[in-house]
Amino acid sequence: MVTAMDTQTPSSTTPRGGVAVPALTPRSVAPTDGAAGDVVIRAEQLTIRYGTFPAVRDVSLEIPAAQVTAIIGPSGCGKSTLLRAINRMNDFVPKASVQGRLFYRGANVYGPECDPVDLRRRIGMVFQKPNPFPKSVYHNVAWGARINGYRGDIEELVEQSLRRAALWDEVKDKLHESAYALSGGQQQRLCIARAIALHPDVLLMDEPCSALDPIATARIEDLIDQLKSQYTVALVTHNMQQAARVSDRTAFMYMGELVEVGPTSLIFTTPRNKRTQDYITGRFG
């Protein structure tokens, strides 16, 4: 059961970094201006069940603006479920239910006033395996903006998005070739460009490098580092070194519970909880 809560009135529709935000529907969840450190996502005693099985248990977590928050933990610990709850991707999972509260910039994500389609426009997602559309590079980026009624210069939007995804130089001469002709790493950056084209406020990344080789992984990690100046990033990863390299904060989950969260530099040097210590040092998991 989802608990209702008052929705904050937005003070602006332009998040930090000067990124323009498309017009919002009256039912939308709108962002406010956010400086680094402001809380963008806040989970309060969040429990997510698949049927009767609680995949996420009583999790309270804050994700601050303009930072990368990594969520780590062994397989089945609930980290992807938690990530997917943030933009309501679990709505597509039969028998998934949510208890507790989840806020995006103060607005109740599971409240009746939230339009999930609009929410997903604000909170984009990049998946484990690159999943470009069976279209050209150009149309992969332009498609989302087009169906959302974008009235600006689409070509400029495509170029800007591909540049932000550090892909423009590699594809500018083959914009109208199939996205499937790109390498795995390029396809993943194309998916990031596609998400960026909608001017999201938050980017959720669910193991975005797990299908990539080390060089492509390094490119994506560099990209994440650049993206955080404009977007709030939540990253689920199995790769602890990656979490240590790219994130500002790290949350460790185990068996559905949030065990510990804190600055990455502390979590990977002096974790307070023995279970975190045992996991990061490979003693279990």
Next chain:
Amino acid sequence: MTAHFVDLLDELRRRSLRMASLVEDILHEACDSVFSSDDGLARRVVARDNDVDREEVAVETEVIRLLALYQPVGSDLRLLCTALKVNNDLERIADCAVNIAERARHLQIESLPQQAELVRQMGPIVRRMLRAAVQSYGTQDVAGANKVFADEEIVDALYGQLVRSVVAEASRLMQEMASSLDVLSVAKNLERIADHTTNIAEDVIFLCTGEIVRHRPR
């Protein structure tokens, strides 16, 4: 692979502690050499320092190898960083012990009874400090490491007393200038060893708690 890494860490820790034990022996012999007429004792200290130097390089090489291959985090990372720093301090302590032994070969300590007494007091305290620091390193014991700091103040006080006594007796000690300089050098090296030992104790606190306590007033 994880179990293998844990074994490698354990082996490194044992190796580092064996080196510490060797340095403790060398310091013991160096202190004895000051009051002994046995020249062989001092020469043995110099020779054993070569073993310490070899071990220092071996431990450092292994730490770098483990960092590069396993990219450890948390307590494993702290252990490797601590091993590297303790390794350096142990090697410097052995160097100080060699300095003491080399001075001891020429020092006529009996001609300086007042200073000899002060050095006689300093030696066991410095050895006790090193023992406590090494033990706390081996058992990862913060309370044990904290005990080291109080002794450092005693060593500093004794060293200050010795310097003042040499200055006060300067005119009388003109005849014993060489011995005076030697005894000052011995005392200075003991004082340096005490400093290195407190470094080890500080590193043990970092190893156990992640807290860097250097440069803090105690």
